[in-house]
Amino acid sequence: MSSPQPMLEVCTVVPAVSGAWPLAQRLAEQLHCRAVRLATEVNSPVALFVDHDDLWLQQQGVAQVSPVRVDFASPGLQHRRRGGQNELLGRAVGVKGGERPAVLDATAGLGRDAYVLADLGCSVTLIERSTVLALMLDQALERASISAIASVQLAASRMQLQPGDSRDYKTSEETVIYLDPMFTDRRGSAAVKKDLSVLQALHGSVDNEDEPLLAWALEQPVRRVVVKRPMKSLPLGHRKPSHGIKGKAVRFDVYVL
Ligand SMILES: C[S@@+](CC[C@H](N)C(=O)[O-])C[C@H]1O[C@@H](n2cnc3c(N)ncnc32)[C@H](O)[C@@H]1O
Structure with a gap:
């Protein structure tokens, strides 16, 4: 890599x-x-x-600055877990009955979705190309591995970080690739928007690398590719998915290969 x-x-x-x-x-x-x-x-x-x-x-330079952390034991993530809001993402990657696919999260970011998947029982490889986010993920995983919350410790044991560009990664055990590109019209809570805003500031302007990333994912030897999309947007790269799973603010486009 x-x-x-x-x-x-x-x-x-x-x-x-x-x-x-x-x-x-x-x-x-x-x-x-x-x-x-x-x-x-x-x-x-x-x-x-x-x-x-x-x-x-x-x-910097925004009116209401609040810190953005990677913390798998955060009240926000624990609340999301209790509220059962993780089921959609689970269904999208193929969590069903006893099935727990091995997922390659090719756009790890702040690791929230990866944590949700690991908490549902999937093994997750997190790939993040930003050095600063990779560092934050690494330290968060270290803290989670000794967390006082047993479920956080268990989820951390299922997550593995690979800093670098996903397109250089050779999939091995993973059967699903998950993509959460940096779309701009993301809806949701103020907290979600704040996190996205920091990520965008960190990455400079939003680039046009999402479509090539999907093209790469669809060529990998996996069973399905899942892409998170804003609810009302077109599929990424106008590539029609096999089906979509709709939530309140986002949709998961599923490509069964
Ligand atoms: C919207 S964020 C993902 C947020 C994440 N799903 C979460 O729950 O925190 C997208 C992330 O993908 C990363 N990314 C984009 N293209 C990538 C690539 N080719 N390889 C690795 N990381 C990539 C960006 O650096 C950014 O941090």
Whole structure:
């Protein structure tokens, strides 16, 4: 696999407390970006704040800034789990009866969907090409592996991170590829929009790489490809899916191969 994309000047690392300055410098070196001592010195679209046992993204230059973390034990994810809202994604990848497919999440992002799938019992390979997100996912998985919540620990044991570009990955055990491209007209809660906004700031403008990614996925030796789409949008690349599974805000287009 090729190494993940360096973050260039999109992200700056800032210590959350002064004692975390050496750690901030080390992570900045790893991410190929700048570290500054104070939040007021940040002049990139996104800042990555680091503490000894925590790290979070904060978008710059927007009115209401709130932190974005990768935390599999977060109340939001646990609430989503209890509310049974994960069933649609499960159905889309083929969770049924005793069947728990091995899923390649080719657009891991903040790892939320991957966690949902792992929590439903699937083994999940997470691929993320952004170095900063890959770092956050890695640390979140480490924390989840020793979580006090047994279900979080179990889900973490089913998740495996591969930093890099999905198109360089050779599928082996995975039978399903899941894609959640960076579509702009994403509906949903304010929290979902806030997360998407940070991801977009981190990646610069939305690129046109989603259609080639679907084309790649459809050529892989898997049984199905699932694409998350905004509810009323056309299928990605105008490729008609075998069927769609509709939720309130999103639709999962399923390509049975
Ligand atoms: C909308 S986010 C996915 C959010 C994710 N489903 C979640 O639940 O948090 C899309 C992510 O896919 C990543 N991505 C896009 N193309 C990729 C590729 N070819 N290989 C690996 N990651 C990719 C982007 O860096 C971005 O973080």
